[in-house]
Amino acid sequence: xxxxxxxxxxxxxxxxxxxxxxxPDLLVMAGGTVAMPLINEGISLPRLVMGxxxxxxxxxxxxxxxxxxxxxxxxxxxLEQRESxxxxxxxxxxxxxxxxxxxxxxxxxxxxxxxxDIATALLALDARxxxxxxxxxxxxxxxxxxxxxxxxxxxxxxxxxxxVVPLDTGPVTFLKVGRKHANTxxxxxxxxxxxxxxxxVTAARIALGAVGPHPLRAPRAEAAITGARLxxxxxxxxxxxxxxxxxxxxxxxxSAWYRRRMVEVHVRRALTELAARTTGRDE
Amino acid sequence: MNVSxxxxxxxxxxxxxxxxxxxxxxxxVIPGCEAVQQTGPAAYEGRIALRLPGAVGSYRTSVRLVxxxxxxxxxxxxxxxGAMGSIRGRADFVLRDAGDATELTWRGDAVIQGPxxxxxxRFAERLAESLIDQGLxxxxxxxxxxxxxxxxxxxxxGRATQAITEGPE
Numbered sequence: 197x198x199x200x201x202x203x204x205x206x207x208x209x210x211x212x213x214x215x216x217x218x219x220p221d222l223l224v225m226a227g228g229t230v231a232m233p234l235i236n237e238g239i240s241l242p243r244l245v246m247g248x249x250x251x252x253x254x255x256x257x258x259x260x261x262x263x264x265x266x267x268x269x270x271x272x273x274x275l276e277q278r279e280s281x282x283x284x285x286x287x288x289x290x291x292x293x294x295x296x297x298x299x300x301x302x303x304x305x306x307x308x309x310x311x312x313d314i315a316t317a318l319l320a321l322d323a324r325x326x327x328x329x330x331x332x333x334x335x336x337x338x339x340x341x342x343x344x345x346x347x348x349x350x351x352x353x354x355x356x357x358x359x360v361v362p363l364d365t366g367p368v369t370f371l372k373v374g375r376k377h378a379n380t381x382x383x384x385x386x387x388x389x390x391x392x393x394x395x396x397v398t399a400a401r402i403a404l405g406a407v408g409p410h411p412l413r414a415p416r417a418e419a420a421i422t423g424a425r426l427x428x429x430x431x432x433x434x435x436x437x438x439x440x441x442x443x444x445x446x447x448x449x450x451s452a453w454y455r456r457r458m459v460e461v462h463v464r465r466a467l468t469e470l471a472a473r474t475t476g477r478d479e
Numbered sequence: 480m481n482v483s484x485x486x487x488x489x490x491x492x493x494x495x496x497x498x499x500x501x502x503x504x505x506x507x508v509i510p511g512c513e514a515v516q517q518t519g520p521a522a523y524e525g526r527i528a529l530r531l532p533g534a535v536g537s538y539r540t541s542v543r544l545v546x547x548x549x550x551x552x553x554x555x556x557x558x559x560x561g562a563m564g565s566i567r568g569r570a571d572f573v574l575r576d577a578g579d580a581t582e583l584t585w586r587g588d589a590v591i592q593g594p595x596x597x598x599x600x601r602f603a604e605r606l607a608e609s610l611i612d613q614g615l616x617x618x619x620x621x622x623x624x625x626x627x628x629x630x631x632x633x634x635x636x637g638r639a640t641q642a643i644t645e646g647p648e
Contacts, residue, residue: 220511220528223535231533239594240534241562306532308602344609346531347510409609447601 199235203246208328211251211355216330220352222246226268227298229291230307253302253357263361267302271314274301280363282387285370286317292379302356305338308346309406310381310449315342316405317370319413320387323361329354345409366391366399367474371466373458375449382406383450384442384458386466390421392474397421402434402463407442407455414441417463426471435464480568480591480600482607485584486615490622492574492581496550498618499572508617510610513537521547527559531606536562550574564593566607583615 203222205211215222223242225231226249234240253266256277263279274287275296290313291299304314305325318338325341327334327350338359341349350356368389374380385405391398400418405411417438424430444455488495498504502523506515515525521544528537538561547553551574558567568589575582591603 220530220535220537223533234533237597239563239597241594242535303532308532343510344613345605347609347613350530352528352530409605445601445605448599 199242199245201244203244204250205246205248206250206252208251208253208355208357211246211248212328212330212353214246215353215355218244224248224355226300226303227270229295229299230303230311254300258363261363261365263363265301265359265361267356267358268300269302271296271299271301271304274314280321280361282317282321282364282368282370282389283314283361285368286313286372286385286387289370289372289378289385290314295379301359305341305356305359306346306348309408309410309445310383310447312405312411313372313382313385316385316403316411317387318359318361319403319411320368320389320401321361321364322389322401323359325356326358326360327354328357333357335360339413342410364389367470369466369470371462373462381449384444384455384462386459386462388466388470390470390474395425395474397424397426402438404438404442404459404463406449407444407459409443412441412443414438414463416441421467426467426474428468431464431467431471434467435460438463480566480589480604480607481587482589482604482611483584483586484608484612484615485582486612486619487577488581488583488619488622489579490581490619490625491579492576493550494622494625495581495583495618496553496574498622500544500547500549500553504618504621507621508614510613519543521545534563545569546571564591564595566591566595585611587611 203214205214221244223231223245225245225247248268253268255266256269256273257264258279271287271290274283301314304312323338324335325338327336336349343349370387372385373383382405384407387403389401400422402414402417403411404414417434420434420437421430439456439460442456442459444452446452502515502517506512511527511529513526513528515523518524523542525540526537527540538559540559542555542557545554545556554569554571556569558565566589568587570585570587572583572585
């Protein structure tokens, strides 16, 4: 079986109408960096494909204290924006230039681990996913949108149209551990967003990528630093808690055992770096 | 493909067992399941529509309950057939009392044929375990709902997660 129809809708309503008509038989493609390898290798055999390049979903706009990112905004455009340091850092460590030119922010929410570095950063920023269909729209926190390995909370007639990101207000860091420095799948990626008051952590979001069925929060690590100062014993406890919070897997990149060890080592490094940076700021 | 897992249900063993053997309940909890019908005393057929990243399609499913020892253990033999290939295999599950709760452990063994077989087997195993885990979580939510007082019970749903807000953006 080969592709019999390739649709290129010129607007979001046109795209939603196509999804409404063809539902689960329509393969939706944004950048194509996930779908095309599967199609080229003959694993995925879609009959109907819809490209979103012309659907007008590629804008990035600041609205108040939030960033509205169109689902097909490329990772290169994320690298070029100046509103979110964390998202820029994550984009810089994701894929190669050619992948970033094609890959999209919306598509990254669907990329199976060890991919999904952008989704990890978005999770640390408490992003929300806007989902539309011909029936209406709904907004889902990213943490609830991703339901399992390669599965999301999306009905057959629904389309992810944008991602709403509260802008980072406190110190942030993104750290990716791979086998190579650049263009590498993650052993683990770590995104942290803190709120500090006179050196005490008042709120923490620690997101871990490539160590679970989808990017995960590390709730016990967050609890370990919330209400405390970023000092060595607290950081050590949080790093150990993050390793316990992770749910890693074996693949060709790394073993589950190694991934869990790297979570502890690199959460410690990330928090130590944040502590040094924020202490400098206080002084 | 060898897969396994476990799940804890806050419900009595007999009701967990009955739910697993009930096609209407199965239809509500299997991700993407569109239809299940009973075709024999312990045989069911269904259709599952899966929209995965980079791959879409419908799969015809047939399942047969075998070696049933209610409410302790049962096996399911069956196949899933679609454009991407077929999966044929068997899953066995065992239920144990754990205080007021029920502990379910399961183990599956399947052969993948067709284009799907080109996937890294670990990749296919993670996907299968994830789908089954989502089904069991949704089943647990339904069973807890059935045993919860009506006044505090949330709206029944077969979906693993809930949208937080609905309406125009």
